[in-house]
Amino acid sequence: MSTPVRTRAARKSPAERSAEIVEAARLVALEHGLAAVTLRAIAARAGVTPALVAHYRPSMDVLVAETFAAIVAAEIDEVADLLADRPGPRERLGALLDTLLDGTRDDVTIVWVEAWAIGRRNEPLAASVREQMDAWQEVVQDVIEDGTARAGFRTEDAAAAAWQLLGMIDGLNAQALVRWGDQSARGSMIHGAVEGMLGLERGALAARD
Amino acid sequence: MSTPVRTRAARKSPAERSAEIVEAARLVALEHGLAAVTLRAIAARAGVTPALVAHYRPSMDVLVAETFAAIVAAEIDEVADLLADRPGPRERLGALLDTLLDGTRDDVTIVWVEAWAIGRRNEPLAASVREQMDAWQEVVQDVIEDGTARAGFRTEDAAAAAWQLLGMIDGLNAQALVRWGDQSARGSMIHGAVEGMLGLERGALAARD
DNA sequence: CGATATATTGATCATGCGATCAATAAGGTG
DNA sequence: CACCTTATTGATCGCATGATCAATATATCG
Numbered sequence: 001m002s003t004p005v006r007t008r009a010a011r012k013s014p015a016e017r018s019a020e021i022v023e024a025a026r027l028v029a030l031e032h033g034l035a036a037v038t039l040r041a042i043a044a045r046a047g048v049t050p051a052l053v054a055h056y057r058p059s060m061d062v063l064v065a066e067t068f069a070a071i072v073a074a075e076i077d078e079v080a081d082l083l084a085d086r087p088g089p090r091e092r093l094g095a096l097l098d099t100l101l102d103g104t105r106d107d108v109t110i111v112w113v114e115a116w117a118i119g120r121r122n123e124p125l126a127a128s129v130r131e132q133m134d135a136w137q138e139v140v141q142d143v144i145e146d147g148t149a150r151a152g153f154r155t156e157d158a159a160a161a162a163w164q165l166l167g168m169i170d171g172l173n174a175q176a177l178v179r180w181g182d183q184s185a186r187g188s189m190i191h192g193a194v195e196g197m198l199g200l201e202r203g204a205l206a207a208r209d
Numbered sequence: 210m211s212t213p214v215r216t217r218a219a220r221k222s223p224a225e226r227s228a229e230i231v232e233a234a235r236l237v238a239l240e241h242g243l244a245a246v247t248l249r250a251i252a253a254r255a256g257v258t259p260a261l262v263a264h265y266r267p268s269m270d271v272l273v274a275e276t277f278a279a280i281v282a283a284e285i286d287e288v289a290d291l292l293a294d295r296p297g298p299r300e301r302l303g304a305l306l307d308t309l310l311d312g313t314r315d316d317v318t319i320v321w322v323e324a325w326a327i328g329r330r331n332e333p334l335a336a337s338v339r340e341q342m343d344a345w346q347e348v349v350q351d352v353i354e355d356g357t358a359r360a361g362f363r364t365e366d367a368a369a370a371a372w373q374l375l376g377m378i379d380g381l382n383a384q385a386l387v388r389w390g391d392q393s394a395r396g397s398m399i400h401g402a403v404e405g406m407l408g409l410e411r412g413a414l415a416a417r418d
Numbered sequence: 419c420g421a422t423a424t425a426t427t428g429a430t431c432a433t434g435c436g437a438t439c440a441a442t443a444a445g446g447t448g
Numbered sequence: 449c450a451c452c453t454t455a456t457t458g459a460t461c462g463c464a465t466g467a468t469c470a471a472t473a474t475a476t477c478g
Contacts (some may be wrong), residue, residue, distance in 0.1 A: 011444050011455050033329060039436060049457055054437060058284045061436095110329070115230055116383055117326035120242060120319070128292075130386055163388070164381065171380020172373065174325055185369045189406050193373065196396050196405010214430050220474050248466060258427055265465060316467095 009048045018056050020046050026187040030107045034114040037064050065124035067113050072132040075108050079137055089147035094205035096143060097194065100169050101187030109173040137162045147198070154199030161197060168193065217259045227265050231253050234276040238317045246273050264277040274333035277324050281341040284317050288346055298356035303414035305352060305404065309378050314373030318382040346371045356407070363408030368404060377402065 010018075016180045025044035029037050037191060043050040057063040070178045079099055086092040119126035140162035147153030154162045168190065221229075233255035238246050248269060252259040264273040288308055295301040329337035350371035356362030364370045377399065385395045400414045 002420085006476080008443080009438085014455080033326075035326065035330070038434085051458075052456060054455080058437085094337070113322065114326045114329075115389060117214070117242075117244070118322045120323075121244070121386065126387070131386070133388065146450065159393070159395075160394045160397055163384065164402065167381035167384040168377040169380065170384060171378065172376035174383070175372065175379060176375040178325060178328065178335070179342065179372070184432080185366070185372070188366075188369055189364070191372045192351070192408075193377070193402040193406040196411075197402040199401075199411075202405075202408075218426070223425080226425080226469085249464085259466085260428075262427080263424060280470080321458085343452085 009056055011051070013058050014056070017048075017052070021048075021053055022070070025063055026070055029067050029071060029111055033110050033161070034068060036063060050089055057102060059124075061122045062124045064067055064118070064122060065128040068111060068125060069128045069132060071108060071111050073135070075105065076132070076135055076139060083139075083143065088188060089143055089151040089153065090132065090200075091207075092143045093147060093194065094191065096140065097169070097187060097190050097205065098207060101172060101190060103176065104188055106173070109170075109177055112170060113174050133166070136166055140165055144198070152200065152204075155197070164197065186200055218261070223265070225288065226257075226261070230257070230262055230265050231275070231279070235279055236273055238276050238320055241329055242319050243273060243277060246276055248293060257322070261281055268333075269333045271333045273327070273331060274337040277320060277334060278337045278341060279319050280317060282344070284314065285341070285344055285348060292348075292352065297361040298352055298362065299409075299413055300416075301352045302356060302403065305349065305401065306396060306399050307416060310381060312395055314384065315382070315386060318379075318386055321379060322383050322386065340376070345375055349374055353407070361409065361413075364406070373406065374403060394414060 001209075021042060024042045024101055025037055028041050028045050032041070037060075039053050042063075043053045046053070047097055054060075080097065082099060083092045083095060086095050101113060115125060115129050119129045128167045137159070141158050144155065144158040144161050144165075148155060148158060172190065192202065194202050230251060233251045234246055237250050237254050241250070241312045246269075248259045248262050250264045251272075255262070283404075288305065291308060292304060293302050324338050326335060328338045346368070350367050352362065353362055353367040354369050357364060357367060381395055381399065401411065404411060404413050405408075
């Protein structure tokens with residue numbers, strides 16, 4: 001019962017098998033973290049031998065980097081879509097904060113934290129991390145620039161403000177990952193902080209929908 | 210030249226040798242990160258065989274956890290001492306932010322980030338991380354409570370505010386670790402953010418010494 | 419100065435990792 | 449239906465990790 005029989009995997013087209021491996025890697029990363037994305041774990045998940053995984057993805061470092069990129073890119077797209085619905089910059093910024101700090105994406109947060117750590121010994125992953133950080137920063141910077149133009153945000157450096165904001169969010173999420181107990185308050189004071197950072201009056205970012 | 214001759218280590222008292230091993234672990238962690246704290250790396254650093262390290266510290270997980278705790282506890286003491294010199298809560302809080310975000314402690318930041326990641330698979334380390342987070346939180350909360358009593362800080366939950374503040378700092382530092390280029394702006398806007406969070410007027414936390 | 423307690427070591431084990439490659443078997447094609 | 453391309457596998461390598469233990473060498477004490 002504990003050891004499922006190993007039956008030979010059905011022969012599939014390279015494109016299909018390759019996609020299955022990518023998907024298996026994604027699921028392993030979300031369920032057990034980026035450190036668990038190993039040749040053998042992916043193979044087990046995909047119902048295939050480690051040798052086949054190695055055949056399709058000759059470098060594990062690269063596969064880990066791609067897996068990280070896929071997970072984060074999907075998150076960015078998802079949040080960007082959500083923001084598009086909001087009427088103005090204040091609502092978008094408020095929604096961005098509330099969404100990223102609502103505690104429903106801890107699996108992605110784990111991936112981020114592990115990427116920072118593992119990236120120190122996996123150069124392709126480090127490059128992916130930089131890319132995805134830039135992508136996130138662009139999304140946030142756009143909101144802030146829109147806000148300075150149309151909604152009274154005050155900052156002399158929208159790019160720096162975007163970095164600060166992302167740093168705060170990442171830190172709060174990473175912290176909540178480890179902290180037991182009252183997780184509820186994860187983002188309870190971030191609105192005030194960001195309002196202060198961008199020269200907005202208190203409550204300017206409160207949800208209005 | 211590349212392989213230093215292995216001469217037998219001089220016989221020392223258990224207390225002394227044990228202390229040397231602890232110190233070797235600390236240095237390895239600061240120089241190469243917590244992931245590099247291995248039996249063999251510590252042994253090489255201490256000029257001793259891996260078996261001896263294992264003899265004195267039967268569990269590597271525990272040694273890694275202790276190493277993390279020692280490094281962070283030293284940092285907390287150091288910063289707490291520095292804060293004690295400041296005249297009031299505003300100066301203390303400003304100094305806290307400036308000190309922790311001045312970019313001179315990246316070695317410790319690496320240890321933090323790796324501890325978050327490795328702690329997911331090393332329970333003693335996870336416990337150490339929680340302890341040290343609590344210790345940091347206590348330091349920050351004390352400053353904030355002092356500020357609400359004497360310096361016009363406004364918050365209904367000093368404990369939550371302390372957590373938020375630490376999360377922000379950790380996130381900004383972790384981010385700076387990975388980001389290339391303009392590291393200078395790491396904490397450029399944190400004063401405004403914290404002022405907003407604590408209901409202070411702009412510039413309240415500026416350095417005055 | 420010799421005996422003894424014990425600090426230190428070398429050898430070795432089990433495990434998990436990425437990677438390689440000849441051998442095998444399955445599916446599409448003629 | 450038989451062939452042949454190639455997807456898949458099993459076996460194995462080299463390396464790194466933590467851990468164990470009998471053997472060895474040394475400092476100290478009587």
